[in-house]
Amino acid sequence: MAQHPIIELFQCAGQAHVFAFFDRLSAVEQKQLLADAAEVDLAEVAQLYRSLVAKSEGAVGVNLAGLAPAPYEKRPEYGGDAAAWAQAKAAGELALRGGRVAAFTVAGGQGTRLGYDGPKGTFPVTPLKRKSLFQVFAEKIRAAGLRYGRPLHWFIMTSHANHAATETFFAEHACFGLDPARVHFFRQGRMPAVSLDGKILLETTGSLALSPDGHGGSLRALGRSGALDLMQREGIDTLSYFQVDNPLVRCIDPAFIGWHVLRGSEMTSKMVPKAYAEEKVGHFCSQGGKSVVVEYSDLPMAMQLETDANGLLRYIAGSIAIHVLDREFVRRMAAGGDGATLPFHRADKKIPTVDAAGVAVKPEKANGVKFEMFVFDALPFAKNPVVIETLRADDFSPVKNADGLDSPQTCRDDQLRQFARWLTANGANVATDSSGRPSFAVEVSPLFGYDEDSFADAWRKLSPKPAVVDGLYVA
């Protein structure tokens, strides 16, 4: 009997082992394995193996020639131009009122460090009401739509593993009050893991070890899913990009959007000054007239520690994975013409697989390599990139780990500090410790106020004001 053409392609590419157990599989399993295999771009895998795995012995690191710190727009309170910030805010508000902006969340990660069973966006994160990450974003997006008189579209990138559970979660919660016609889910792409000698790994005898292609895969996925065409039809040209793990993020920040619009930027990013020299964040840099993000692991420690004439860190601008993207820029990157494609990075992992007899193996040490793209690698391809400063306390407190740094506890504390700051700034009497954290639980619904401006407006109108006591929920 003639071989299936996909099996022949795998044989020609030196990947025949993928079908070693094919004859033992049921018809359904065979179909599944063929479907997995059809997702794989064999030429891409071979090229990635050659460039990232086979050649990695003695590989040269990132090219540091001509690297300098990237310029950024300082906040007015730190010496930035207050009039320019006010202009940016007005321009962003205009874009929002004009319906030009959509929210975009990347939620396809595996969330292994948190070790939570379920899509990360369903994780309960707020201090009092235990609202999920998705609910917090949904309410901020809904409130911004009401504030600017134009309900926003929200694009959510999922993975194959969490797509169905994510959609079900939204359906069970009636889309948190958003119009379901404006909430769009689409899956990101997958990449096969390979062994250290370039063989595509099987997860079981009837399936490949496929994993999400990184948050950078969002650019391709936006194109492939038809999301960009939908935006075009709706008159949306600006995407506010944020990650699923950060409930503090200003999902819709008019000044940020305004800087992007006024500068004709294709990609605008937020920086925070690094908390200390060795903080593990990417660094915004310039190189050869382009903007780049250099990961902390690629920036020599001497450069991370370098200070200027005033004793301040030279490489101060830390990346917090918040961007504004131009729709047509994403389309260009998704199409990948003219060399405008994101590079893949390798990550060595312990990948459950099967041995030569088809028996399941749980490796004790890294036995293979996964390939991922990072969205910040789009920066050098963007025209007129802009980096603006933001306040960490108002934009960034991710939930990455189960305990310790960037955990549910640190994030809860940062939310409490933010609510306490908003209340205090508007005349309420809130007792806090020296870090600004109230000693009791308090929560503000994003539907009441989702940033200091919207909170101040709503608080002013509130009469009578509630007593600030343990368990206060401002809604």
Ligand code: UTP
């Ligand atoms: P992280 O780099 O924190 O990875 O993702 P992760 O997979 O969520 O968590 P760990 O490393 O397994 O613990 C940062 C953001 O990028 C998204 C995540 O959902 C999160 O919002 N992401 C990451 C994707 O959407 N797809 C990916 O392939 C990877």
